[in-house]
Amino acid sequence: MPDETPDDAPEAGHRDDGLDYARSARKAAGSGPGKAPKRRTGGDFRRRTVPKSSGAHPDDRDPQLLDSAMKRMISQHGWELDLRVQAVFGRWAELVGDEVASHCTPESLAETRLIVRADSTAWATQLKLLTPTIVKRLNVELGDGIVTVIDIQGPHLPNWKKGRFTSRDGRGPRDTYG
Template identity: 65%
Template sequence: MSSDEPTDAQPGEEPVRRDDGLDLARALTRATARSGGPARRKPKSGPRRPTVGRVSGSHPDERDPQLLEATLGRLVGDYGWELDLRMQGVFGRWPELVGDEVAAHCTPESFADGKLVVRTDSTAWATQLKLLAPTIVRRLNEQLGHGTVALIEVLGPHLPTWKKGPRSARDGRGPRDTYG
């Protein structure tokens, strides 16, 4: 007699099956105990790939709606626009950085590679701004960070050209500085 058969059977007779199913449960338990247990799913290894229709769970996710401030901050950081935005802020606050009187006679035109180009409305103010340049550079570097502005290039006013026309003289010196 084998251990798999119910004990109610006589030798040579077919085993008696019970209607309550206990014999079937015992047979299954014995079979799984010998085979090492029920077959289990192994967890997938490796990175999980997002599916196209995946919906955000209860935890925050990069696909959730984001605040505009955080999104713009990440965009500015990714493209390296920090210095450009700070310089545009300087252009907008020029009167408060250099004073109202100086700002009335000069305007910043461009900034590149540490050089700020400033245009004045007269040659007298160009001379004055050249004398004030170290002070302005120090103020700007306090606002923007040390070493951001290394040099201020001061340009005089836009003057008309006398190089062309019916009364131009070759190698002539032009009208000189009679403006301002």
């Protein structure tokens, strides 16, 4: 039975340690024994793999404090005025007091004119008397010149107009009551 070989016997030309596969791969790559594999020598190969470090001096690539990074981003995008407007709306109760804030709300800030809506005509009158004090307080808290004029508006009143036909100088629904 010389034709039969055991399962663990090496075949002709094949070694169990796998060196024959490594040699054939090296030959296919084009390098002979003792030669190093060819390196790619593209023009931008080295430039894109190693970034420059900032060195001993501070640089934009160094980690930044969140406060300074936020200030830089706000100034680059021009968000200073928007943030001041939101500061007025967000801190309204703190700036004017809880009692006043419970009866009025800021609606808009266009240029230096703040429009405030009161929930009753009595509070609208009271706020008109408090306007110089509120303007002074807002300018101290937010910066001089942010708010120069406060326009106080009364509550939104219901509209009694129903349908196409109306009577001028009518009293609304009260004229139909007994």
